[in-house]
Amino acid sequence: MTRYLVRKLITLIVLLFLVSITVFSVLFVLPGDPAEIILGMNATPETLANLRAELGLDRSFIVQYANWIGSLLTGRGSMSITYDVPVFDLILSRLAVTGPLAIFAICFAVVISLPLGIYAARHQNQPGDVIVMFFTQLGLATPEFWLGILLILLFAVKWGLFSAGGFPGWSVSFWGSAKALLLPSFALGVIRASILTRLTRSSMLEVLREDYVRTAWAKGLRERTVVYVHALKNALIPVVTILGLQVGQLMAGAIIIENVYYLPGLGRLVFQAIGQRDLPVVREIVLFMAAAVIFVNFIVDLTYAVLDPRVRLT
Amino acid sequence: MKKLLFILIALTFFLPVEAISAGNPVKGGNLVVAQPAEPPGLDPTANTAAAIDRVVWANVFETLIKVDDQGQILPGLAKEWNISTDGKVYTFSLRAGVKYHNGEPFNAQVAKWNLERAMGPKTVNPHPEYFRVIESIQTPAENTLKITLKDVDALFLVHMAEGDASMLPINGYKDAKSHPIGTGPFKFAKWVRGDRVELTRFDGYWNPELPYLDKVTFRFISDASAQTAALMAGDIDVIGWIGSPETALELAKDKRFKVLDGASTSDMILSTNNKAEPFNNLKVRQAMAHAIDRKMIIDLAMSGFGTPIGSHWSPAAPYYADMTGTYPYDLEKAKKLLAEAGYPDGFEAVLQVPPKYAYTVRVGEVLVDQFSKVGIQLKMENIEWGQWIKRIFLNKEYQLTIIGHAEAWDIGIYANPKYYFQYDSQEFRDAYAKALKAPSEEEKAKWFGETQRIIARDAVNGFLISSPSLPVMKAEVMGWWKNYPTIALDCTKVWLKK
Numbered sequence: 120m121t122r123y124l125v126r127k128l129i130t131l132i133v134l135l136f137l138v139s140i141t142v143f144s145v146l147f148v149l150p151g152d153p154a155e156i157i158l159g160m161n162a163t164p165e166t167l168a169n170l171r172a173e174l175g176l177d178r179s180f181i182v183q184y185a186n187w188i189g190s191l192l193t194g195r196g197s198m199s200i201t202y203d204v205p206v207f208d209l210i211l212s213r214l215a216v217t218g219p220l221a222i223f224a225i226c227f228a229v230v231i232s233l234p235l236g237i238y239a240a241r242h243q244n245q246p247g248d249v250i251v252m253f254f255t256q257l258g259l260a261t262p263e264f265w266l267g268i269l270l271i272l273l274f275a276v277k278w279g280l281f282s283a284g285g286f287p288g289w290s291v292s293f294w295g296s297a298k299a300l301l302l303p304s305f306a307l308g309v310i311r312a313s314i315l316t317r318l319t320r321s322s323m324l325e326v327l328r329e330d331y332v333r334t335a336w337a338k339g340l341r342e343r344t345v346v347y348v349h350a351l352k353n354a355l356i357p358v359v360t361i362l363g364l365q366v367g368q369l370m371a372g373a374i375i376i377e378n379v380y381y382l383p384g385l386g387r388l389v390f391q392a393i394g395q396r397d398l399p400v401v402r403e404i405v406l407f408m409a410a411a412v413i414f415v416n417f418i419v420d421l422t423y424a425v426l427d428p429r430v431r432l433t
Numbered sequence: 434m435k436k437l438l439f440i441l442i443a444l445t446f447f448l449p450v451e452a453i454s455a456g457n458p459v460k461g462g463n464l465v466v467a468q469p470a471e472p473p474g475l476d477p478t479a480n481t482a483a484a485i486d487r488v489v490w491a492n493v494f495e496t497l498i499k500v501d502d503q504g505q506i507l508p509g510l511a512k513e514w515n516i517s518t519d520g521k522v523y524t525f526s527l528r529a530g531v532k533y534h535n536g537e538p539f540n541a542q543v544a545k546w547n548l549e550r551a552m553g554p555k556t557v558n559p560h561p562e563y564f565r566v567i568e569s570i571q572t573p574a575e576n577t578l579k580i581t582l583k584d585v586d587a588l589f590l591v592h593m594a595e596g597d598a599s600m601l602p603i604n605g606y607k608d609a610k611s612h613p614i615g616t617g618p619f620k621f622a623k624w625v626r627g628d629r630v631e632l633t634r635f636d637g638y639w640n641p642e643l644p645y646l647d648k649v650t651f652r653f654i655s656d657a658s659a660q661t662a663a664l665m666a667g668d669i670d671v672i673g674w675i676g677s678p679e680t681a682l683e684l685a686k687d688k689r690f691k692v693l694d695g696a697s698t699s700d701m702i703l704s705t706n707n708k709a710e711p712f713n714n715l716k717v718r719q720a721m722a723h724a725i726d727r728k729m730i731i732d733l734a735m736s737g738f739g740t741p742i743g744s745h746w747s748p749a750a751p752y753y754a755d756m757t758g759t760y761p762y763d764l765e766k767a768k769k770l771l772a773e774a775g776y777p778d779g780f781e782a783v784l785q786v787p788p789k790y791a792y793t794v795r796v797g798e799v800l801v802d803q804f805s806k807v808g809i810q811l812k813m814e815n816i817e818w819g820q821w822i823k824r825i826f827l828n829k830e831y832q833l834t835i836i837g838h839a840e841a842w843d844i845g846i847y848a849n850p851k852y853y854f855q856y857d858s859q860e861f862r863d864a865y866a867k868a869l870k871a872p873s874e875e876e877k878a879k880w881f882g883e884t885q886r887i888i889a890r891d892a893v894n895g896f897l898i899s900s901p902s903l904p905v906m907k908a909e910v911m912g913w914w915k916n917y918p919t920i921a922l923d924c925t926k927v928w929l930k931k
Contacts, residue, residue: 203474
């Protein structure tokens with residue numbers, strides 16, 4: 120286990136280093152620098168030069184990169200050009216939206232998909248299964264933003280139960296904030312649930328055909344024990360893999376849903392930052408996302424070990 | 434049921450039309466305004482983004498001169514001014530007792546400091562040239578500001594009424610990007626990044642009658658359908674500048690809302706690289722001008738909103754000269770001119786549009802169709818905004834693009850041969866110089882008219898439409914500007930009908 124952790128940690132550092140070089144170089148050669156965007160259609164060579172000097176963009180690639188890495192290592196990080204606050208603070212405040220949004224969405228997805236998937240597998244090819252499969256097919260074909268807008272039209276515009284979007288902030292109103300995340304996380308969760316339901320079903324069907332399950336039935340165990348104790352654990356391995364990928368994606372921010380519900384999440388931040396060429400923000404978010412994906416994968420690995428004792432983390 | 438519906442419909446026809454005058458303004462209330470773009474910082478003197486001016490200018494920051502919704506020049510921080518007979522010396526008497534939100538006083542010294550900062554060598558003001566015409570600034574009395582110009586400048590006053598000339602406090606200016614402090618009717622309260630900016634009533638405002646509102650919140654909602662949904666759900670009161678005109682059409686039918694169809698300063702043009710083949714040929718540009726059907730653009734791309742323009746000047750602005758008749762829509766003439774230019778079968782070209790501004794794509798699609806009728810085959814390509822600035826605007830690597838030029842009084846860009854149109858005309862430069870130095874209103878009208886005529890005649894760009902302002906709001910919102918002669922969303926006199 121220790122060896123495993125050390126190896127993971129080294130991978131993390133090497134990977135983050137590579138990501139930092141890549142993201143820095145890509146943004147460096149990207150046409151349009153922050154000064155050009157800021158001055159826009161009024162840019163003159165003089166004001167451009169002044170602003171570049173003020174933003175430190177007139178220095179060489181190496182110096183700029185070294186400055187950036189230096190600021191990261193000392194824990195200060197850089198300042199956002201457009202927002203004029205430390206990027207760390209910005210990421211933290213956005214995580215306060217994106218994190219709970221992702222967690223709610225995954226909760227919805229799991230709560231919907233596991234029972235449905237198991238149910239469908241237990242009733243393969245019966246009417247119940249057909250109905251579940253029909254709806255998951257529909258869910259897979261539904262674009263997120265469309266479902267998002269539909270929910271707004273119903274719950275906010277028509278019935279007035281929710282606001283159409285926005286986020287008051289946890290410190291302003293805890294319940295208001297939780298409520299603001301309900302519709303968007305439901306929209307995200309339902310669509311992810313479709314994939315997970317199908318996956319749970321097929322994985323379950325496969326496991327239910329295994330010899331050890333037949334043995335369990337033959338021993339005369341109750342259905343509940345066979346399905347939930349013996350079969351489910353093994354059936355969950357592919358589900359956890361996909362779930363991990365989904366969490367990774369959601370932590371990177373659900374740009375489309377964040378736009379529809381105008382939530383101040385990570386996805387919108389990075390989207391806006393690219394448009395504004397707020398390079399410090401883009402760089403540090405990309406780094407953060409890379410770290411988050413690596414971390415989630417690590418959790419998934421740990422979960423494998425719990426679900427299947429044959430998996431050893433070495 | 435059907436009968437009931439019929440009665441209801443019949444009744445609506447006979448109901449008296451809602452009176453336009455809405456009575457006396459009432460004080461109090463919160464207003465929530467949706468704005469598509471979040472401002473990149475809140476200092477209008479350090480960044481050109483229109484989103485900054487829309488939030489803070491006229492609300493938090495003020496200028497010496499103000500402009501009202503009819504484009505008329507009014508006293509701002511200067512209560513009056515006079516101009517010497519040679520047109521070079523401006524003496525402003527400033528309002529006495531004006532205080533910044535942080536308690537600092539505003540006076541002639543502060544104004545001088547602001548102007549010198551904008552014209553200084555380290556300026557990051559988007560428009561240092563507005564101020565560099567100044568030769569010297571004197572402050573003979575606490576509230577008297579005497580500015581001597583190097584040369585007569587007909588636009589000096591209007592430039593002093595733009596966001597770039599906002600008056601910041603000497604001590605409190607440093608954090609203007611994140612915590613703006615001004616003299617305006619509202620003071621900055623909070624910026625929840627990614628979500629909203631909150632402004633609250635400034636009780637020490639120099640005009641004790643104003644503002645009417647207690648609080649104004651600007652929410653940043655970029656998605657056009659999300660804006661509409663938020664308005665319909667009651668989360669917001671006003672959409673300052675609606676992204677999709679067809680929604681305005683829908684909302685106008687709903688009695689709970691109203692749509693103001695006013696003018697803006699934004700001239701939407703088909704920018705043309707006058708140095709690139711085949712657009713360096715006047716006949717080609719004239720042929721293209723004849724092939725543009727502005728009425729169709731307005732109907733198809735803008736849901737009927739907008740006004741045709743024939744030159745680079747908003748019909749709502751003073752000194753406007755109507756040039757829409759210069760090259761009327763005429764496909765035969767267009768084809769003939771193309772043949773004379775040596776392109777009897779037309780040609781192929783690339784039209785690059787930045788989807789960040791949705792209208793460029795919509796208008797582009799209509800133009801592609803219109804030009805195909807005379808054999809000009811346009812290939813439309815999307816271009817990201819940062820690349821647009823770099824490749825098209827700065828490097829001039831393009832043939833055609835579409836963009837709205839939002840600034841008022843910006844015809845001077847045609848005098849710069851290095852500007853991205855690459856239009857080089859001594860005749861224009863002479864006329865523009867005369868306009869700037871015109872001693873009287875008649876002369877100004879004459880020479881600004883002449884500048885409009887020259888670029889219309891030379892068909893420098895495809896002059897398309899003046900964009901509509903199109904604010905959409907709840908019916909009880911009163912005093913919102915119908916026309917946008919500046920880029921500010923001025924909430925000073927807005928009030929809510931109870």
